[in-house]
Amino acid sequence: MNHPIRSRVLPLVLLLTGAAVILLPFVWMLSLAFKPRDEIFTTTIEFLPSQIEWSNFTFALTETDIPLFLWNGLVMVTGILFFQILFAVPCAYALAQRRFAGRGLLFGLVVAALLVPFHVTAIPIFLGFAQIGILNTMWALILPFIQTAFGIFLFRQFFAQLPADLFDAARVDGMSETAIVWRIAFPLALPAATAFAIFSVTAHWNDLFWPLIATTDPNLATPPRGILYFRDQESGDNVGPLMAAAVIVTAPLVIAFLLAQRKFIQGIAAGGLKG
């Protein structure tokens, strides 16, 4: 290194500046969430509140439906993940470890399905759900996502690496294929399952598109949908509680991310690579 100082200081300054820009909305959100009302509606620049004001959080948690939205979000992402695993894992196992007619074709279909963004299927699914009368139910939020070409693909890649002998031995022991899937293959695939779960939960917790379409009942609102209900009701008057609500909605995933960064980055990075 000819100029150790220059080659370190300049990138450091730039990286810190960039990080400050990235953090700006987070800091401002927290700042407003903890500020008393009169400090929000002021034109002087104050990054930090003069005192920590919890009343915004109390308001968001007791005077609004934010807890209900969180509950809805939890039910929805759990339901989606449960069915995704239930459907994808046996299919992926069969694709990787069994020989059957149409196996190549089925895998081709899975890859083709990866290319279809959810937005493309929204109109027909909405029509179908309207026909059978399940719009505005929790099922409407869960059902479209029980298929997961990405999940099948991810688990198949994982199962394909496992030795066939392992499964042959289990068959010799008299285990049924269903038992092999859930008692041998799935536990071995837990690393893949974790990455997939993080991807799935993050994507659906944060999704606004489908909840906006499938539900009009505020009692079924997921966190992103709910925060918009809250904002539109208060018509910009209740900034403090609104920011507190934004903090509450963002917190579960951000905290999970901070606790399990490596897993999180793997899961989301893998998920984003689908078409």
Add this chain to the structure above:
Amino acid sequence: MRLSIERRQALTDLWLVGPATLALFLFIFLPVAIVAVLSFTDYQFGAASFNWSGLDNYIKLFSSSIGRRAVTNTLIYVAIVIPFSVGFGLLVAAGLHQMSNWAPRLSNVLKTVYFLPVAATLVAMSVAWQMVLHPSLGIVNQTLFSMGLPTPNWLSDRGLVLYTLSMIGIWQSVGYNMVLFLAGLAAIPSELYDAAEVDGAGSGWSRFWTVTWPMLGPTTLFVMVVTATNAFRVFETVATMTKGGPAFASDTLVYALYREGFVYFKAGYASAITMVFFAFLLALALIQFRFVEKRVHYR
């Protein structure tokens, strides 16, 4: 009842792959076929029947000023987000990769910070951005005002709003690209840097141009395609902050498909918007497939 072994095996296969296959047909392939058909009709949600309308919906999309607006806005948005998000992602990754040699802790903390927007709920963060960019109460305009600079209406100025949204799109995706580039950087063998040093490429800058950049070529193309794919889907920020306005200045394909389909219930027209959106993404997927082959060859 006794079944032959083949029969039993076939039933087992059906039991294992059947539900997932059925779900794929029901929620992906059938809807894709229906939306393609609907795009050639004048169907409205709730109507008892529909008429074939040929290419009318597509002609309307590309000839009406509002339809064209949605297409061009999306293309402009994508064209802004790709270079900046990929460029910043690469710079941040290169900087952090370098920094991990002499300050691994700080490098990790910064990596966490840059990735934060990817994990955070975008709708909630859009609400926060609305306050950051608030015309009078926001930190940005307060700062500009205190320095005696003009204080634009970031989200309600027709000429500005699309660029504001692009900026937020970049903010949201830099961390993701950084992670992809960090993986690419970690895969570069350190012998190459040693060799470059022997050949006289001593400074960080020349090492970047002689080793890092050429080695990252395939990664960069890949990251660009992924960024474009995500940028084409821009919806959450638009729906939260501008609803496509003012005067359709920030209308995008996915938002237009939502509005025409689910606010105005014009299923036929919205299906045509859907198909155009789909065509863009398929084109990108084609590029990606061609590239993924190359990438496999590369490693």
